[in-house]
Amino acid sequence: MQLENILPVALAFLVVTASPGPATIATSLVSMQQGRKGGFLFGIGLSVGLGFWGIVAATGLGVLLQGSVQLLIALKLFGGLYLLWLVLQSFRSSIKPDRAQVRFATGERWFWKGLLLNLSNPKAVFAWMAALSVGLGDGSDRPLIALSTAVCIVIGVAIYMIYALAFSLPPIMAGYQRMRRWIDAVMASLFAIAGFGLIRSALTR
Numbered sequence: 547m548q549l550e551n552i553l554p555v556a557l558a559f560l561v562v563t564a565s566p567g568p569a570t571i572a573t574s575l576v577s578m579q580q581g582r583k584g585g586f587l588f589g590i591g592l593s594v595g596l597g598f599w600g601i602v603a604a605t606g607l608g609v610l611l612q613g614s615v616q617l618l619i620a621l622k623l624f625g626g627l628y629l630l631w632l633v634l635q636s637f638r639s640s641i642k643p644d645r646a647q648v649r650f651a652t653g654e655r656w657f658w659k660g661l662l663l664n665l666s667n668p669k670a671v672f673a674w675m676a677a678l679s680v681g682l683g684d685g686s687d688r689p690l691i692a693l694s695t696a697v698c699i700v701i702g703v704a705i706y707m708i709y710a711l712a713f714s715l716p717p718i719m720a721g722y723q724r725m726r727r728w729i730d731a732v733m734a735s736l737f738a739i740a741g742f743g744l745i746r747s748a749l750t751r
Contacts, residue, residue, distance in 0.1 A: 552694050559677040559698040563596075564705050568629060568740050569664055573706055575636070575733050576656060577713035578722035584656045585710030591660025593703040596670060600702075603674035604695040618668055622748035625666035629741030632663075636734035669744075674698070 564570070569592050577585030664670055678694060712718070722729055 582714040587656040588660040589706030591657040595664025626744035
């Protein structure tokens with residue numbers, strides 16, 4: 547019975563997390579720019595942020611978050627501004643000549659950038675609540691909820707690591723270097739759409 551409940555949750559969470567969004571797009575970009583180490587560190591930071599929102603949703607605090615208008619507005623504004631900062635970084639990279647390209651951060655700073663990206667995304671907790679509700683009901687016991695949350699966290703880590711590994715492969719990185727300006731410009735556009743969308747959602751609530 548536990549497997550029958552956990553499997554729908556895991557599948558729903560897999561679809562939500564693996565689909566293109568700010569986190570997966572940023573992981574792809576960082577991995578192409580910085581290589582495997584930077585992509586992995588960024589993905590680990592994303593995973594910690596994702597796990598935080600998973601705990602929030604599993605403990606019922608997500609419902610309180612949904613009902614707190616001021617907190618939601620603040621999170622959306624902060625998340626939107628952070629995405630717009632990523633727009634600036636991608637735009638700066640797109641206009642740099644190839645010989646002047648620099649790495650924006652090194653080492654553990656990529657971990658903190660990934661962590662901040664997922665912590666500033668209030669949609670993550672709603673995705674968690676939607677996924678958990680697929681296989682779990684009001685009568686689900688705490689061990690089942692905890693196990694489902696743990697399985698989803700493992701799925702999230704695996705997805706980010708797969709993205710980091712795939713986009714840090716030498717042919718992908720070489721292709722990125724050849725088309726860096728175009729790719730960074732497209733990434734900046736995607737971050738801009740997501741960022742302005744969050745800010746608009748906060749201001750029109």
